[in-house]
Amino acid sequence: MRKRLEPEACRAWQLLMKFYFVQRRHLPEWAARFGLSHVQCHVLHLMEPGQPLPMSHLADTLSCDASNVTGLVDRLEARGLVERRPAPADRRVKVLALTATGARLRDEMLRHMTGDPLPLSSLAPEERRALVKMLERLVGEGEER
Amino acid sequence: MRKRLEPEACRAWQLLMKFYFVQRRHLPEWAARFGLSHVQCHVLHLMEPGQPLPMSHLADTLSCDASNVTGLVDRLEARGLVERRPAPADRRVKVLALTATGARLRDEMLRHMTGDPLPLSSLAPEERRALVKMLERLVGEGEER
DNA sequence: TATTGTTATACTCTATAACTATA
């Protein structure tokens, strides 16, 4: 049952893993500038202003248990960034909406996303375009846009 | 104080962030096959058999507090994967070494790294090579090898 | 005095299981 060795794939894997761990170290400190954890940062990133999401949608997107979302949203709500609202269609559901404060913070966060976290500047423009194309396929966004 | 907008960089940033979060979801379940958390997985990955590391080195590499490493190593040691040894040169230091069990598990883990975690197969060989080159620069391995 | 590692404490993220209220 010996797998065929693919040195390039193996190397790519290791680099991606390293990339993941490098990000894993830096993303939390980046997020901390906004007083957020990296998960809270992700949640805020997912929430479009004026487009409330059911809690269950969040659990799906984050691939985590629903009980987890409860605490996550508790903390964001305690800070006044989001609010739970009843869903008229199904009274079991609660939808999550950005508050004005949350929308402002999200905006600030997105504006900072052009900047510093990764030395993207070390890539030439055409390389950056190639990277974008590959990443789109890797994260499964190839078709959607 | 308006920053110049760079659409490509911004898009790359967003994709990298998405990539990070996609990995963040999948890496733990991948690691769980070996009965490890993703951080434990990272520690094991860093430990070459026969090359013990001081605890402080681990804290540096993981960019975390030393107190954190204590607990991390406690759990790995409890499972018999690593062991603390006194360092003869400096008696304040403890070095960490893989046990035979730890070395076997690490080996198994590395063998699995060729495989499934990312749909790398969707990239053409020359794209994969280009990706490797870019990632090397992004994670700061450009010079070292 | 400074450094290595530990302990105590606290917070966030995570899951499982049992529960409520709806459907």
Add this chain to the structure above:
DNA sequence: TATAGTTATAGAGTATAACAATA
């Protein structure tokens, strides 16, 4: 009976601060 969300509980990862042993 099944689903959406909560609560209770537990464990892992993280940090800060105080500490012991050693340098």
